[in-house]
Amino acid sequence: MATKASRAAARTMISPAVILLLGWMIIPLSLTIYFSFLRYNLITPTGNPFVGWENYYWFVTDPSFKAAMLNTLVLVGGVLLITVVGGVMFALLLDRPMFGQGVIRIMVIAPFFVMPTVSGLVWKNMFMNPVNGIFGHIAKAFGAPPIDFFGQIPLLSIIIIVSWMWLPFATLIIFTAMQSLDQEQLEAAEMDGAKWPSRFIFIMVPHLSRSITVVILIQTIFLLSIFAEILVTTNGGPGVSTTNLTYLIYVSSLLQFDVGMGSAGGVIAIILANIVAIFLMRMIGKNLDA
Amino acid sequence: MGQIQLNQVSKSFGSVEVIPPLDLTIEDGEFVVFVGPSGCGKSTLLRLIAGLEDVSGGHVTIDGADATAVPPAKRGLAMVFQSYALYPHMSVKKNIAFPLRMAGLGQAAQDKKVEDAARVLNLTDYLDRKPGQLSGGQRQRVAIGRAIVREPAAFLFDEPLSNLDAALRVGMRLEISELHKRLDTTMIYVTHDQVEAMTMADKIVVLQAGVIEQVGSPLELYQRPRNTFVAGFIGSPKMNQIEGPEAAKHDATTIGIRPEHIDISETEGTWKGTVGVSEHLGSDTFFHVQTEASAEPLTVRATGERALGYGDTVYLTPRPDHLHRFDSKGLRLE
Ligand SMILES: Nc1ncnc2c1ncn2[C@@H]1O[C@H](COP(=O)(O)OP(=O)(O)OP(=O)(O)O)[C@@H](O)[C@H]1O
Numbered sequence: 001m002a003t004k005a006s007r008a009a010a011r012t013m014i015s016p017a018v019i020l021l022l023g024w025m026i027i028p029l030s031l032t033i034y035f036s037f038l039r040y041n042l043i044t045p046t047g048n049p050f051v052g053w054e055n056y057y058w059f060v061t062d063p064s065f066k067a068a069m070l071n072t073l074v075l076v077g078g079v080l081l082i083t084v085v086g087g088v089m090f091a092l093l094l095d096r097p098m099f100g101q102g103v104i105r106i107m108v109i110a111p112f113f114v115m116p117t118v119s120g121l122v123w124k125n126m127f128m129n130p131v132n133g134i135f136g137h138i139a140k141a142f143g144a145p146p147i148d149f150f151g152q153i154p155l156l157s158i159i160i161i162v163s164w165m166w167l168p169f170a171t172l173i174i175f176t177a178m179q180s181l182d183q184e185q186l187e188a189a190e191m192d193g194a195k196w197p198s199r200f201i202f203i204m205v206p207h208l209s210r211s212i213t214v215v216i217l218i219q220t221i222f223l224l225s226i227f228a229e230i231l232v233t234t235n236g237g238p239g240v241s242t243t244n245l246t247y248l249i250y251v252s253s254l255l256q257f258d259v260g261m262g263s264a265g266g267v268i269a270i271i272l273a274n275i276v277a278i279f280l281m282r283m284i285g286k287n288l289d290a
Numbered sequence: 291m292g293q294i295q296l297n298q299v300s301k302s303f304g305s306v307e308v309i310p311p312l313d314l315t316i317e318d319g320e321f322v323v324f325v326g327p328s329g330c331g332k333s334t335l336l337r338l339i340a341g342l343e344d345v346s347g348g349h350v351t352i353d354g355a356d357a358t359a360v361p362p363a364k365r366g367l368a369m370v371f372q373s374y375a376l377y378p379h380m381s382v383k384k385n386i387a388f389p390l391r392m393a394g395l396g397q398a399a400q401d402k403k404v405e406d407a408a409r410v411l412n413l414t415d416y417l418d419r420k421p422g423q424l425s426g427g428q429r430q431r432v433a434i435g436r437a438i439v440r441e442p443a444a445f446l447f448d449e450p451l452s453n454l455d456a457a458l459r460v461g462m463r464l465e466i467s468e469l470h471k472r473l474d475t476t477m478i479y480v481t482h483d484q485v486e487a488m489t490m491a492d493k494i495v496v497l498q499a500g501v502i503e504q505v506g507s508p509l510e511l512y513q514r515p516r517n518t519f520v521a522g523f524i525g526s527p528k529m530n531q532i533e534g535p536e537a538a539k540h541d542a543t544t545i546g547i548r549p550e551h552i553d554i555s556e557t558e559g560t561w562k563g564t565v566g567v568s569e570h571l572g573s574d575t576f577f578h579v580q581t582e583a584s585a586e587p588l589t590v591r592a593t594g595e596r597a598l599g600y601g602d603t604v605y606l607t608p609r610p611d612h613l614h615r616f617d618s619k620g621l622r623l624e
Pocket residue numbers: 303308326327328329330331332333334335482
């Protein structure tokens with residue numbers, strides 16, 4: 001890709017794909033923006049007058065908006081923390097030679113293949129249910145009162161479920177990076193007098209930082225739009241304690257049939273996602289070049 | 291100080307014995323080269339000394355103290371790896387300072403030592419660069435710098451020059467030899483390049499399949515190889531080895547004669563032959579001559595001016611005082 005000619009050729013070759021993707025993005029985006037300025041409610045068919053920023057005003061001043069923002073933040077942050085720390089630990093474990101290595105590696109990856117709705121339901125009914133769930137049984141076996149996960153710690157429960165689903169992804173990426181670490185570097189550090197914690201901090205973590213960045217970037221994008229797990233477990237409740245931004249938009253447009261309001265929420269979500277993306281790129285994207 | 295002693299040291303990977311029990315003493319201040327073909331266990335032996343591998347049997351003694359169970363960091367040895375093993379995310383300065391930092395040295399003392407090492411190795415201008423921004427030779431020097439600052443009892447080098455081009459290799463070879471003279475520290479150097487071994491070593495250890503074939507000074511090995519393997523391995527081009535009736539004339543199973551110890555004439559000599567390929571190096575010319583003495587063509591060294599064409603008939607005469615004789619087990623006969 002060095003010469004002018006090859007760059008021009010590359011641009012020409014890639015243009016059909018780019019134009020298609022652009023159209024794919026622009027049309028729904030324009031429609032959403034257009035709807036967000038209309039009073040457009042499916043149960044009050046009064047025509048769709050232009051109302052300016054009214055939808056935005058009501059969406060933002062709704063008390064559940066503030067809660068949803070906070071929940072989104074806690075959800076994304078919590079899951080990132082658990083998956084990155086857990087992913088590094090799992091990668092360290094998987095990296096050691098052990099019995100049944102192949103099978104264990106596949107088992108660790110498995111949760112990633114389970115659909116979000118399925119895993120949400122499995123967790124809800126088989127693990128976290130205070131009467132029938134395994135955690136309930138364990139608590140009872142020790143004589144402790146079972147925890148009503150979705151009643152007492154609803155957001156944390158969602159975080160646990162989502163972390164369980166994303167841990168394999170983080171583990172896989174970090175594990176691959178760990179395997180590409182030059183063993184001679186570790187041996188050199190060992191000869192240089194670095195004990196295991198020092199080797200971990202000074203050699204492994206810097207080596208892993210790039211893949212951890214990738215994990216954080218990719219996961220953030222997906223975690224901002226967590227929906228299925230909430231829908232099948234808590235329906236955003238109790239109250240709005242597990243309603244994130246995505247779920248709030250769903251409530252506006254599909255439960256209250258307010259297309260205009262939902263669109264306004266959608267546009268806000270797009271803007272927020274872009275702010276987060278730029279922020280993340282700025283903050284940790286420097287790990288990706290060089 | 292830096293005397294290293296191996297007593298009956300052996301190493302097996304699973305059921306494969308890579309190094310059968312061997313004894314070796316390396317004196318303080320010596321430059322010892324382990325040389326041998328690929329896969330003969332040179333690196334393994336070095337790693338046993340470094341402590342990066344556990345011995346399967348025997349004892350490693352460093353400066354009179356049993357170091358068999360001592361972890362690598364505590365043995366006081368520094369190693370330079372074939373891939374250099376620099377820390378890619380640290381600057382040259384941080385790389386060199388890393389062992390000092392691990393030892394808990396103060397910042398000022400660290401800086402001073404790093405500066406000293408950088409001056410010795412001509413790295414002063416590169417201290418703030420990352421290893422990725424250095425040339426192969428500079429990386430090599432950083433790796434050596436990281437070893438020097440620790441002031442180890444002995445340096446271990448595992449084929450440090452094999453990633454460098456020929457010209458740079460010659461330069462670094464000299465630099466390492468010079469470093470050895472200046473620091474006067476024990477150095478163990480692994481290579482499969484016999485030229486490196488001959489030019490750098492005080493003492494060469496020739497290994498084959500984990501067994502020490504011969505230990506001695508470069509000249510000893512050149513003049514009096516203990517067996518046919520050493521005879522073939524040391525010296526370039528290889529020693530000519532002749533079996534059969536010609537050898538029997540000298541009461542031996544195999545006789546060996548180096549290319550530089552054969553006289554070549556167009557009129558008379560011991561063995562008649564025809565010239566095959568000739569290799570002109572400028573200073574020397576190597577002729578490959580097919581003779582009746584052996585099935586393999588013999589290599590002969592002549593001066594660079596000597597002009598002989600393909601297919602010319604020549605006569606070869608080995609110098610009798612440079613003839614090596616080996617018995618049926620390949621061992622040297624006196
Ligand atoms: N970790 C290991 N597990 C099993 N076998 C090994 C291991 N490390 C080395 N070996 C074997 O031990 C033998 C000696 O290996 P070693 O690396 O010491 O060779 P070497 O002399 O350094 O060769 P080279 O010149 O190619 O570097 C080889 O046959 C190799 O296959």
